[in-house]
Amino acid sequence: MNNEQLTAKILSFEPSAEVKDGLQYLTATVAFDKLHTLAKSLRESKDTNFDYLFCLTGMDYGDSLGVIYYLESTNLKHQLVLKIVCADKEKPVLDTVCDIWKTAEFLEREVFDLLGIDFNNHPDMRRIFLEEDWVGYPLRKDYSDNNIIVK
Amino acid sequence: MAEIIQDIQEQEYLINMGPQHPSTHGVLRLVLSLRGETVLSVQPHCGYIHRGIEKMCERLTYQQIIHLTDRLDYLSAHINNHAVCMLVENALGVELPERVKYIRTIMDELARIASHQLWWCSFGMDLGALTAFFYGLRDREPILDIFEESTGGRLIQSYYTPGGLMKDIHPGFQKRVKDFIKMFRKKINEYDQLLSGNVIMTQRTQGIGILTEEEAISFGVTGPSGRGSGFECDIRKHHPYSLYNKVEFKEILRTEGDSFARYSVRMDEMRESLNIIEQLIDNIPAGDFSVKMKPVIKLPEGEYYQRVEAARGEFGVFISSKGEKYPYRVKLRSPNFSNLSALHSIAHGQKIADLVAIGASLDYVIPDIDR
Numbered sequence: 377m378n379n380e381q382l383t384a385k386i387l388s389f390e391p392s393a394e395v396k397d398g399l400q401y402l403t404a405t406v407a408f409d410k411l412h413t414l415a416k417s418l419r420e421s422k423d424t425n426f427d428y429l430f431c432l433t434g435m436d437y438g439d440s441l442g443v444i445y446y447l448e449s450t451n452l453k454h455q456l457v458l459k460i461v462c463a464d465k466e467k468p469v470l471d472t473v474c475d476i477w478k479t480a481e482f483l484e485r486e487v488f489d490l491l492g493i494d495f496n497n498h499p500d501m502r503r504i505f506l507e508e509d510w511v512g513y514p515l516r517k518d519y520s521d522n523n524i525i526v527k
Numbered sequence: 528m529a530e531i532i533q534d535i536q537e538q539e540y541l542i543n544m545g546p547q548h549p550s551t552h553g554v555l556r557l558v559l560s561l562r563g564e565t566v567l568s569v570q571p572h573c574g575y576i577h578r579g580i581e582k583m584c585e586r587l588t589y590q591q592i593i594h595l596t597d598r599l600d601y602l603s604a605h606i607n608n609h610a611v612c613m614l615v616e617n618a619l620g621v622e623l624p625e626r627v628k629y630i631r632t633i634m635d636e637l638a639r640i641a642s643h644q645l646w647w648c649s650f651g652m653d654l655g656a657l658t659a660f661f662y663g664l665r666d667r668e669p670i671l672d673i674f675e676e677s678t679g680g681r682l683i684q685s686y687y688t689p690g691g692l693m694k695d696i697h698p699g700f701q702k703r704v705k706d707f708i709k710m711f712r713k714k715i716n717e718y719d720q721l722l723s724g725n726v727i728m729t730q731r732t733q734g735i736g737i738l739t740e741e742e743a744i745s746f747g748v749t750g751p752s753g754r755g756s757g758f759e760c761d762i763r764k765h766h767p768y769s770l771y772n773k774v775e776f777k778e779i780l781r782t783e784g785d786s787f788a789r790y791s792v793r794m795d796e797m798r799e800s801l802n803i804i805e806q807l808i809d810n811i812p813a814g815d816f817s818v819k820m821k822p823v824i825k826l827p828e829g830e831y832y833q834r835v836e837a838a839r840g841e842f843g844v845f846i847s848s849k850g851e852k853y854p855y856r857v858k859l860r861s862p863n864f865s866n867l868s869a870l871h872s873i874a875h876g877q878k879i880a881d882l883v884a885i886g887a888s889l890d891y892v893i894p895d896i897d898r
Contacts, residue, residue: 400832427744428760431832431843433858444845446832450744450759479747482868490581505574505897514582515856 377423377454385424386456389417401446403457411460412471418447418456419476425449426456429477434487436517437461441468441493462493472498490515539567546575550653550883553893557870557882564878569871577897584857589615589689589824592857596844597683599861600895602642603837605634608687610844613768614833615689618826618848626814627691629807632770633704634674634686636800640711641670642838643751643793643800646890650790651722653887654731659722666714669707673700689824691817704808708801715797723794732786736873736885739784746872747865750840751796752889755789757782762836774806786881786888793890823852839863839890863895 377385379402383395386404393414394405406414418426431446442461448454462468472495474480484495485504492513495501503510512519545556554575560567580595587595589611596607609631616623644667651659671681676697678684686693697703722728738748743756753760761778763771779795781788826848834843840862847856866889873889874882 399829429747430834430841431845431858431860433845433856433860435847435856444830446843446845453765477747478742478745478872479865479868482864486864505577514579 377452382424382454382456385421386414386418389421390414399457401455401457403459405459405461408460408463408470411458412473415445415458415473415476418458423452424454424456425452427451427477429473429479429483432480432483432487434491434493434515436491436515438517440465441491441516443470443487443493445473468493469496470494471496474498489513492516537562544882546572550886551893552649552886552891555867555891555893555896559879559882561879564880566874566877566879566882569874569882571867571870573867573896575897576894578894580898581857581859584854586853588852589826589854592854593688594685596859597685598894599859599898600837600839600842600863600892601683602645602892603638603839603842604683605631605638605686606835606837607842608685609635609769610833610835610842612687612689613835614831614844614846615824615826617833618829618831618846619824621690621818621820623691623818624814624816625812626816628770629811630692630696630816631687632774633804633807633811635769636803637670637673637704639838640797640800641667643797644670646793646838646887647718647722650887650890651728653883654728656722656725656728659718662714662718662721666711669703669710673703673707676700676703688817690820691815693817695816696811701808701811704804708805708808711797712801715794719794723791729787731881731884732790732888733783734785734787735881736786736877736888737784738869738873740782742869742872743784746869748840748869749865750837750862751779751792752789752866753840754779755781755792755888756784760841762834762841766834768835770807774803776803786884789888789890825850825852826854837862839892839895840866859898861895861898863891863893864898867891867896 379397386393386395390406390410396403418424426447426449428448428450430448433444435442440461445458447456487493489503489505539562542559544559545551546554556572558570584592592611593608596611597604599607644663648660648663674684675681677700678686738756740757743753743758749760764778776799779792781792828850830847832845843860845858846854849855874885
């Protein structure tokens with residue numbers, strides 16, 4: 377599928393999505409509560425078939441937190457970037473996608489560990505790298521640690 | 528006594544494998560839940576050597592990041608650096624001299640062979656074949672010598688830099704590489720004779736540790752491990768970079784998905800890498816080994832992503848820039864982390880001794896998991 381067809385398809389799944397072409401990959405931004413339904417449609421539709429989540433990264437935008445999903449279809453060979461911004465910086469919560477792509481289970485745990493974004497319905501939401509009693513989330517921009525980080 | 532034995536066979540119990548277990552090839556701890564000898568679940572505990580490289584990168588310039596990506600998967604140091612350099616070059620629209628592309632492609636493939644050789648060593652050793660360990664290390668030495676001669680480093684080289692290479696190749700580079708290819712073509716057949724057909728080896732790997740193609744895609748298991756399950760994921764083939772669209776090579780695929788399939792993919796991949804190097808080594812064009820870049824590189828505002836095929840799978844770099852000399856956020860998509868997430872799915876229901884063989888066939892490098 378080319379980018380125009382993909383854009384039309386995404387808008388048919390989720391009319392409120394904001395789709396941007398002309399970047400490295402086609403980029404769709406949706407509201408945080410639409411994430412799971414859109415992801416499921418993108419995975420299950422025969423025309424899009426995004427079966428491979430090749431990167432999942434958490435972002436601290438300063439005033440908000442978010443997650444970026446890099447998707448690819450292994451048979452149709454097209455890519456898509458899905459961007460989600462959490463509603464609340466104090467209590468950031470998103471729906472998990474690890475029922476759709478199993479690799480997300482570890483990747484979401486990493487985002488939870490380092491950026492503090494909580495994922496609903498995740499089977500095992502624990503820190504993955506740091507100790508259970510670690511205070512704070514190191515990848516956040518306002519994280520400070522006088523012992524470890526040299527300014 | 529009989530009662531105790533029956534008790535052990537029926538009870539479920541937990542055991543820690545690692546963090547100091549030789550077969551985990553580094554500081555990785557696996558919490559196993561067992562019944563008798565059968566593995567019920569595997570829970571990896573990571574983070575023993577987490578260094579916070581992504582956080583560190585936020586206060587380093589683009590040239591300095593190279594020295595940290597070396598230290599992720601240290602066996603594909605060249606390839607990791609290639610990803611960062613290409614990201615910066617593509618973002619700035621820098622056109623590289625052909626010479627740089629040739630040298631980078633050859634170095635990448637040499638690194639891939641060296642990495643697979645070390646994997647073959649440790650694979651043999653994990654199954655008790657100590658000769659494999661000595662043979663593999665012996666034949667890896669010439670590659671490390673080639674690296675040392677041209678780059679100054681044996682394990683981690685920091686040889687690539689945004690805009691080209693740190694220094695030109697040594698005058699003896701081509702001859703040494705050709706000598707190595709000639710030598711290794713013979714040796715790799717010896718590897719097959721020694722280990723590939725060995726009865727103990729085949730019985731412990733064939734039909735064991737099966738990962739289906741669907742699961743490989745869902746777990747994002749890439750590289751030789753994914754291709755052993757039939758997942759066509761070679762970035763060199765599907766998203767060619769550098770000179771990979773100019774050279775001829777096959778994407779090695781197996782469909783069995785067991786430990787032996789992952790083994791044979793790597794063996795054939797070494798041969799393909801030799802083919803790639805052979806096509807390039809005589810044609811390295813003369814010219815500059817780098818483009819003049821500004822001393823302070825500032826990427827235009829935006830988000831960039833670059834994928835490459837490292838020795839263990841797809842390696843990706845994500846950089847978000849605000850137009851300053853430091854990146855705003857760096858994310859490193861490491862192949863081993865995704866491969867590790869599939870371990871429970873592969874190993875449950877298998878015997879604990881086979882878990883060692885499965886781990887060996889997945890070829891972990893722990894610093895790449897822990898970043």
